[in-house]
Amino acid sequence: MNTNIRIKEKLKSRVILYRLAFLIVCGACILLHFKFNDEVHNIKKLGYFTIQSNILCFVTMLTFVVRDLKGRSLSTPACIFFKGMSTSAIICTGYIYHFAEAINKYPLEEQGIFSIPLPDLLAHYFIPVLFVLDWILFQQKGLFQKQYIFQWLAFPVFYFICFLTHTNFGNFSASAQADKFPYFFMDYETLGTQTFSGYILMLTVVMMIINAVIYMLDFIMAQIKKGTSV
Numbered sequence: 001m002n003t004n005i006r007i008k009e010k011l012k013s014r015v016i017l018y019r020l021a022f023l024i025v026c027g028a029c030i031l032l033h034f035k036f037n038d039e040v041h042n043i044k045k046l047g048y049f050t051i052q053s054n055i056l057c058f059v060t061m062l063t064f065v066v067r068d069l070k071g072r073s074l075s076t077p078a079c080i081f082f083k084g085m086s087t088s089a090i091i092c093t094g095y096i097y098h099f100a101e102a103i104n105k106y107p108l109e110e111q112g113i114f115s116i117p118l119p120d121l122l123a124h125y126f127i128p129v130l131f132v133l134d135w136i137l138f139q140q141k142g143l144f145q146k147q148y149i150f151q152w153l154a155f156p157v158f159y160f161i162c163f164l165t166h167t168n169f170g171n172f173s174a175s176a177q178a179d180k181f182p183y184f185f186m187d188y189e190t191l192g193t194q195t196f197s198g199y200i201l202m203l204t205v206v207m208m209i210i211n212a213v214i215y216m217l218d219f220i221m222a223q224i225k226k227g228t229s230v
Helices: 002-032 039-046 049-069 077-105 108-115 118-138 154-169 174-179 193-229
Strands: none
Touching: 002 049, 002 118, 039 049, 049 077, 049 118, 049 154, 077 108, 077 118, 077 154, 077 193, 108 118, 154 193
16 A cells, blocks of 8 residues: 555656656747747747747646646646647647748758757747647546537637737738748738638637547547556
C-alpha cells in the first residue's frame, strides 16, 4: 500500500515538473513576441491567433498546476473542456502556420524547421508538441464529450470577434494599414467578401476535423487503457 502511494506521489511530482517546465518555455515564448515600450507592435502581436492560443495554453496549464498543488481535481467538466479546447487551438496554430506560411516563407526542404526564427519556432512547433504530449501522457482519457467537437469552436469564434472589433474600430494610420490584418487570408478588403468567407469556412472545417480527431484519439486511448487494465 505504501509502495503504491509513493509511486503515485512520484508520478505526480514528475507531472508537475513537466508542466512547470512547459510554463517556463511557453511564458518565454510569449514574451519573445513582445517589445517593451512599443504599444503598436504589442497590439499587433495580440491580434495573432498564435499569441492568443499560446496564452490560452499557458493559462490552462497554470490552472492545472495550481489545482494539482492544492490537491483539487483536474477532471472537473471545466478543466476537461478547457484542456481540450486549448489542445485544439494550439494544434490549429501549428498546422495552419506550417502549411499556410512556413513552407512558403522559409527553406524548410533544405534547412528544416530550424530555418524558422526562434520565437515562431517555439510558438508554432515546440509549444504545440509539448502541450499535446501533456494531453497524451498525463491527462485522464475518455472524458471528452461528443459535443465538444462543436463547442471547442468557442475560442476561434472569440478570436474572430476580437479580429472584427480590431479591424473595424482600431485607429490605423496610412502607414499602419499593413498591421490591420494579421493574416493574408483575413484581409477581406483585398480579397473581397466571397473569397474571405471561403477562407473562413475552410478554416472552420479544418478546426472541426481537428476537434473530431482529438475526440476520437482520446476515446481510443481510453479504450486501450481499459483493455490493458482488465
